[in-house]
Amino acid sequence: MSGLSPAGASFVSLFTSALLHGIYTVLFFIALSFFWRGKGFLSLPLKILTIIPYLISTVHLSLSFWETFHAFAIHHNADKVFNHQKGWIFVAHLGMELVSCIIVDFILIWRAWVLWAYNWRSVVLPCALLFGSTVTGVVGVWQQSRAHIEGVVRGSGWALAFAILVMLTNVVSTGLIAGRIWWYIRDMRKRQHRNAKHSSLTILLVLIESGALYLGALIVFAILAVLGNPGVIIVVDVIARITGIAPTLIVVLVALRLDMESRKNDQLRHGSAEMSGFTEQNYFPSIVSMANNPSSSVLPHVTKESEDISTTQESDGQITSVEYIRPYPTRSYVSSR
Template identity: 30%
Template sequence: MLTGWENRPDSDLVLGDGQDIAASRLSVKLYLVQSALECLVYGCYMVTFGVSMYVMKFKRQNNSGIRWDVCALVLIFLITTAVTVTDLISNASLLYETFGLGGLHLGLSTTESHQFEISMQMIAEMGFILANFLSDCVLMRRCYIVWNSRFKVILFPMVLSVIVNSVIILMVVLFADDPSHGTTQKKFNVANRIMQVFFGINVIPNLLLTLLIAGRVWWIMRELEKISHDVSSEGVGQIKKRYWTTLVLILESGLLYPAALITFLVILHAGSVAPSLYPVVSTIAGLAPTLIIVRVQLGVSVDSLNDIRNAI
């Protein structure tokens, strides 16, 4: 995939001398590691998605925004599935070429096979961008609700997310503009660097939204201390426990995606050749909001200080 290997083997490589064989063996290892990791993470995500659908149908305790939650989860799941499938197909095509067997179809020429791989990459790239943006939208919506519908609170992360995703869309379009092999290879190297910058910047809105939500929950805890004198200690203790649990779960779920982005960047800079974790990051982009929405529907999350007063 696009953000995989800086020193990607040439698609015209055919097994020959010792150097070519060593390069081919390394390529096969990278493809297999990447595909296995993709399948593992996607399998975890698929199970989580199935549980989320069950929870929202039979176990939900919070009916507010249920249609939005279902639509968001299903859309992110479909997009993530498309990203994973297209990347696995692209990996299979590259394996065929590594061994000099042509593309997935015997009748494909080298140019046609290369264009096919670019098409698969385009689909996966656009899918990741959409999944990433929807993930941001889920966090922005939760932040908006927790902050009592204060639009100005989410204004900066929203603008930053729109700008970052718009820039990466333009990059993908430019990358696929010229199908010629030589030109595309040069654009591939440039696109790698741009994508690394994108991953780095994209940590900011995700991390900021998570901290805003967690900060609001902490503030509500402080307000609870002020009104705790008027209610029973048992009731206050239950509410405090609920909010501390909420705070921990928000941090766990919300920090999952930024942590994956940072890990990906570290791996990219750790060596000149590394397996592409791009589709894995796409899957985690869907997994994190799924966990958040499930916890909301289970009633783990509390939206405002008014909920405390109603509860006690």
């Protein structure tokens, strides 16, 4: 890819971005379907943070289409256009990518804070890194808007600092999320005297919910930026899409899990025992536990601060209810109702 011109890289970037935006659109409308159901699974701020990145991604792609059309169809000199990007479209691209990165980092930090029982000490480091990346990102956008395309490809000191801080933020946040979920799954398996092996589906769900996809794209970006490879132009636009896909995918998986548990709750309510509303803070691994026991029809529920698990079985041995009581304070953050 080292022989790829900026014009060629921008054209490939447009195709890749359009493909990823199609995937993003499907995920976004799935998320909207949960919002429209009005069951209060997700809070208003989380809904807003799901909608804004999609709008940013759509505007970003529209500007990319216009820029490419202008370079190839109107100017008839794409190399000259893409080698002297200093206009408002270029600055808007960089600004929207910065905002998208800040939003997805905030969502990942919020997710880690929730999983670590609302302990602010657990997210002090990623919050400090997010503040640093925001400052360096703003300065980096200003510098890149004044640079020749070679400077964009190779990156300024501020842009490189921004990339490093964003990557560190995601390493810490992803580690906090994945580690907590992994520990919880292992703990639950031990309590239920089940094999501690994790299925490939469990691993995949942990990676998705921890934002590892976004982290992987940032690592590729950092490598190409250091090497001064024009492929960084493609990766930057890919990241612009992934910054929306990653948190939306997390929201969809969490909402899907809560919707399934709500349906089970309705079924159990008409059965032998009435079980009150299920919310994610009562069962924070969200969708991951479904991979471990997809045929289970039980509904975990918190009633007090303890660490016991009790089950009720019928004569045929089928578990009809399960109560897992976790040693963390319950606190409503999912539903705004």
